[in-house]
Amino acid sequence: MTVRALVLTGFGINCDAETHSALSRAGAGADRVHLNDIIENPGLLDRYHIFAIPGGFSFGDDVASGKILANRLRYKLGAPLKKFIADGKLVIGICNGFQVMVKMGILPLFDGEFIQEVTLTNNDSARFENRWVNLGVTPGTRCVWLKGIESLELPVRHGEGKFIPRDDAVLKKLYTNGQVALRYCQPDGSPANGQFPANPNGAVDDIAGICDPSGRVFGLMPHPEANTFRTNHPQWTRKQIPQEGAGLQVFRNAVQYCKAT
Amino acid sequence: MKGSTLTRLGAVTPDPQLKITGRGGLVVNAPLADLKEAWQRPLRW
Amino acid sequence: MPAKIEVGMKRGLPDPAGQSVRGRLAEDLGIRLDDVRVIDVYTIDAGLTPEQLERVRAELFTDPIIQESVVNKSLARDYDFIIEVGFLPGVTDNVGKSSAEGIADTLDRPMKPGEAVYKSTQYALRGALKGAADRPACERIARDALANELIQRWIVKSASEMAGLDGALLLGLPIVTERSDPEVHAINLDIPDAQLAALSRDRMLALELHEMKAIQAYYKDPDVRARRSSAGLPEQPTDIELEILAQTWSEHCKHKIFNAEIKYTDETGKKRTVNSLFKTYVKATTDKVAKQVDWLVSVFHDNAGIIKFDDHWNFALKAETHNSPSALDPYGGAITGIVGVNRDVLGAGMGCRCILNTDVFCFASPFYSGKIPPRLFHPRRVLRGVHQGVKDGGNQSGIPDVNGAIVFHERFLGKPLVFCGTGGLIPAKVAGKPSEEKGACPGDLIVMTGGRIGKDGIHGATFSSEELHEGSPATAVQIGDPITQKKMADFLLEARDLGLFTCIWDDGAGGLSSSVGEMARVSGGAEVHLEKAPLKYAGLAPWEIFLSEAQERMTLSIPPDKIDEFLNLARRRAVEATVLGTFTDSGRLECFYDGRKIASLDMEFLHDGVPKMHLKAVYTPPALEEASLPDKKDLTPDLKAVLGSLNVCSKETFVRMYDHEVLGQSVLKQFQGAQNDGPGDAGVIRPVPESRRGIAIACGICPKYSDIDTYHMMACAIDEAVRNIIAVGGRLGAIAGLDNFCWPDPIQSEKTPDGEHKLAQLVRCAEALHEYCVAYGIPLISGKDSMKNDYKIGDTKISIPPTVLFTAAGIIDDVEKTVSMDVKRPGDIVYAAGAGSLSRFTPNTRRSSRPP
Known part of the structure; x- marks a missing residue:
């Protein structure tokens, strides 16, 4: 079976090429599809097993990052996307895609309804920054995208990546459900504890990525698609780094999961 | 590199200190952290 | 009646945007406040019902987790003064535009013609500024830190004044009401x-x-x-x-200056005539080197130079300057600079995908403490604004920044230099034909895509051909809209692969006049109907429509049998595309307005009628003394001083804010070493995932040498760029160059009494360009010159030091073999390579006959 992945494009999404390339190299049959083509024909979604919302600056991040694209998806494709998830398929949102997902409420998706429970907002530094971070996969997370991965090094490139839950109850629920997938940490794997630059944005509890209760819907601020070659790693000229960039495994996991189910 | 002139200047050391000799003595002797700070400070906004 | 929604961070939550402003006020203006809160104000002129307003407030404008908001009320509390900043009429309001789309989505109700959303920002200030006596300080904050009066307006209100204004619009609607005379006038030239x-x-x-x-x-x-x-x-x-x-x-x-006939007298009194600097030194370089390399694809005649990357892909490269607009509006000028050069590359060949940006800025010291002459900004503000503009333009377009520099010299106070470069990739063949071949055929339709036309940017081309003076027009300033451009670029590359157009050209300087005029050279003429052009607002004179440099537009030539498919695809991609006329072979560029002919110019006169300039250049070398080094024993403080000098110190704060890894192709980044914060020599990318071939990008720029000798200024810039490429693993024979000249006015006149010398400096510089590039085997594939980088108001004249940015691109056979700058392991031996650098210590080994 060919696992098919839809990579969303249009309106300022700008990591579609490398997300497409990463999914292809992970073994998926991937297509870049313009948002308007899906709105015109939502049935398109039926052909795919994976729906990816790549990073970028949808609508210039005007009003708030991801907000306008989130509303468009919610109003124009809400029902088909709910069905997509209910059908046991996979969704990933990276950076701006993650911002879109939390703002339309496709994450954390506690009860299958699109309700905004968390947000991603201005970094404490009030700056867009591009830097590499260390990430720890939360033990016991249900995230199928991170299966078998304990830690990751990936770049972050955002100005609005500070994760904030609505309240403590939401945060607690995320942990209880195994939905806290990825957290910023120190190079030695110890918690970042909010310390800059290990935690690059001031995210509550160093949270860098969350998933839905099924683990199939995943959003994260760092860019796995930007670490798919050894030479993407900033230290590749200094250290022994495996030929394949660590980020590619995230996409391989998704393809494997689809194949197995 | 054929035909190029190479001049051996020194070696990389494990201790974080830059030492440069010349003019018959040690003309630069500074911890790397001090030099890095001098380099980073002016436009660290 | 327009409605207003105000949005701010919930009380009790920190406001990073406000804190950032507070820090800037303290640092830049020395005004220390207790608190600054930022409130986003959306003024909605769309006749929405109270229920609709409540819906968009809750569902579109407010983040329920962290924000609070009100409709037709004031949100600010506990402040002493409010400053609200909004745009002047007609200025691009990107947030307003996106908000309108968001409202249409949320209410499932398209915005009607005339309806709009206008974005403004309130700054609620608390502490230090209390009474009426502090109003001037608030005005200063607005003028010097929060707004630019060329594009924005503001209002200052004290807390007591605000008491009676709950929910009132503080700024009127920024609607363009000014109407230009729609008549076309004949202009009498029979005058003395x-x-x-x-x-x-x-x-x-x-x-x-x-x-x-x-x-x-x-x-x-x-x-x-x-x-x-x-x-x-x-x-x-x-x-x-x-x-x-x-x-x-x-x-x-x-x-014209680069093509002028120059009578040159050198330092020995010997005279010769240089017939076109461009032909003699630039084009001749490429002609000579072209015999040694087999990878030149298209040089000099397109929007960007194109070379071969591998058998399947070609690489385009271009750098531009946007100096004058950046002097007037640092943010707008710079963002327009970067998205503008992106369009040059999008318009190269049949359309390239942009894959990298470079940025090199020249400013006066941000710590400058002297008087700032009229119409100029403090260099610190220029630096912040330019950086922010390039950052937003590049990041929002999804094009990684791979290389650049920030250079400081006191004379850049008069005009900052803002060099923006872009590289792009294009399949060697598009729709079965070599992708560099393009040309409008007679009968092809003239189609404009992207943004609409407004008064912004009128006279940009002519304005940048002058020094900055009292009457420099505000309309020359534009603000880029990267998202409109991104949508257009995605769409045009899709249309390219479907073979829907025959030629593509950027609407940059000169707008339609330039793009249609250039494209019509191939077909042999054009007929344009200006009333068809989509406008941002009514009231433009026909000449303004044709000359406007409003951003985010490209012009295409489309065969009639492809037009339906093209327009249909444009509609599906939400990109505006309009047929404006037809390319012809009439030999004339003709414009119509409402069916009436208003312009008819012979193509030959238009393009070749400009008379050659005849200029004189006399070189007198300056009398300089060799610096003597003090005989000190401890040079550690000197080393620290060098490391901390503005031209050497780390620029990490600024570079960190550029996305340098989008597209996932980065190999050698700006930050290297054990802590990922050391400098690098050149940026290296791997643009095609299936191939290990790469592109190295480096630059060289040495304006401080100009006062000594512009020949060596140029030579050192080339040498610097080349060494950077070699250092990462590039090789001679696989390096292409771009030259971007920025000169003070070199034409002798009353206002430029030293013009002959400045022109001689230009001649020497061009000589060096030629000699060094030929020696290195570097073809020049594109370039640009900006010749009037002076400031003159009243008795104050500031001319920049003559400056050339040399950008080098090296094709790397295998990116896995590139080398980063950092030392790797204890015990490694350090060598200096090359004879010149150590000649003083090792005189016997000196072999090079060239000056260092």
Whole structure:
């Protein structure tokens, strides 16, 4: 079976090429599809097993990052996307895609309804920054995208990546459900504890990525698609780094999961 | 590199200190952290 | 009645945007406040019902987790003063535009014509500023830190004044009400020379007297007169014709100084004539090197130079400057610079995908403490604004920044230099044909895509061909809209692969006049119907429509049998595309407005009629003394001083804010070493995932050498760029170059009494360009010159140091073999390579005959 992945494009999404390339190299049959083509024909979604919302600056991040694209998806494709998830398929949102997902409420998706429970907002530094971070996969997370991965090094490139839950109850629920997938940490794997630059944005509890209760819907601020070659790693000229960039495994996991189910 | 002139200047050391000799003595002797700070400070906004 | 929604962070939550402003006020203006809160204000002029307003407040404008908001009320509390900043009428309001789309989605109700959303920002200030006496300080904050009066307006209100204004609109709606005269006027050129010169100045034509006289002579030609009268045109030029000529003949577009005949006297008194610096030194370089390399694809005649990357892909490269606009509006000028050069690459060949940006800025010291002359900004503000503009333009377009520099010199106070470069990738073949081949055919339709036309950017081309003066026009300032451009770029690359157009050109300087004028050279003419052009607002004169440099537009030529498919795809991609006319082989560029012919210019006169300049250059080397080094034993403090000097110190704060890894192709980044914060020599990317081939990008720029000798300024810049490429693993024979000249006015005149010397400096510089590039085997594939980088108001004149940015691109066979700059392991041995650098210590090994 060919696992098919839809990579969303249009309106300022700008990591579609490398997300497409990463999914292809992970073994998926991937297509870049313009948002308007899906709105015109939502049935398109039926052909795919994976729906990816790549990073970028949808609508210039005007009003708030991801907000306008989130509303468009919610109003124009809400029902088909709910069905997509209910059908046991996979969704990933990276950076701006993650911002879109939390703002339309496709994450954390506690009860299958699109309700905004968390947000991603201005970094404490009030700056867009591009830097590499260390990430720890939360033990016991249900995230199928991170299966078998304990830690990751990936770049972050955002100005609005500070994760904030609505309240403590939401945060607690995320942990209880195994939905806290990825957290910023120190190079030695110890918690970042909010310390800059290990935690690059001031995210509550160093949270860098969350998933839905099924683990199939995943959003994260760092860019796995930007670490798919050894030479993407900033230290590749200094250290022994495996030929394949660590980020590619995230996409391989998704393809494997689809194949197995 | 054929035909190029190479001049051996020194070696990389494990201790974080830059030492440069010349003019018959040690003309630069500074911890790397001090030099890095001098380099980073002016436009660290 | 317009409604207003105000949104801010919930009380009790920190406001990073406000804190950032507070820090900036303290740092830049020395005003220390207890608190600054930022409130986003959306003024909605769309007749929404209270229920609809409540819905968009809750569902669109407010983040329920962290924000609070109100409709038609004031949100700010506990402050002493409020400053609200909004745009002037007609200025691009990107957030307003996106908000309108968001409202349409949320309410499932398209916005009607005339409806709009306007974004403004409130700054609620608390502490230090209390009473009426502090109002001037608030005005200063607004003027010097929060707003630019060329594009924005503001209002200051104290807390007590606000008491009666709950929910009121503080700023009126920024609607363009000014109407230009829609009539086309004939302009009498049968006037004495002095009046001709005055006409050029008053209409901002930036033409020299002898050029005005050439136009005068053209319109006196009996054949021309006969043709005009039979076409129903006045004998004298129409305003639009004169504007087209001025734009096409501008220094910016025609490079008249680089093509001039120069009588040059060197330092020994020997005289010779240089017939075109461009032909003699630039083109000749490429012609010579072209015999040694087999990878040149398209040089000099397109929007960007194109070389071969591998058998399947070609690589395009271009760098531009945007100095004058950045002086007037650092943010707008710079963002327009970066998205503008992106369009050059999008318009190269049949359309390249942009894959990298470079940025090099030249400023005066941000710590400058002297007086700032009228109309100039403090260098610190220029630096912040330019950086922010390039950052937003690049990041939002999804194009990684791979290399750049920030250079400081006191004379950049008069004009900052903002170099923006872009590289792009294009399949070697598009729709079965070599992708560099393009050309409009007679009968092809003229189609404009992307943004709409407004008064923004009128006279940009002619304005940048002058020094910055009292009357420099505010309309020359534009604000880029990266998202409109991104949508257009995605769409055009899709259309390219479907073979839907025959030629693509950027609407940059000169707007339609430039793009249609250039494209019509291949077909042999064009017919444009200006009333069809989509406008941002009514009230533009026909000449303004044709000359406007409103951003985010490209012009295409489309065969009639492809037009339906093209327009249909445009609609599906939410990109505006409009047929404006037809390319012809009439030999004339003709414009119509409401069916009436308003311009008819011979293509030959338009493009080749500009008279050659005849200039004089005399070189007198400056008398300089060799610096002597003090005989000190401990040089550690000196080393620290060098490391901490502005031109050497770390620029991490700024570079960190550029996305340098989008597209996932990065190999050697700006930050290297054990802590990922050391510098690098050149940026290296791997643009095609399936291949290990790479591209190394480096630059060289040494303006501080110019006062000594511009020959060595140029030589050192080339050498610096080349060494950077070699250092990462590139090789001679696989390096292409770009030259971007920025010069002070080199034409001798009353206002430039040292013009002959400055021109001689230019000649020497061009000589070095030629000699070094030929010696290194580097073809120049594109370049640009900006020749009037002076400031003159009253008695104050500041001329920049002559500056050339040399950008080098090296093709790397295998990126896995590239080398980063950091030392790797204890015990490794450090060598200096090359003879020149250590010649003083090892005189016997010196072999190179070239100066270091």
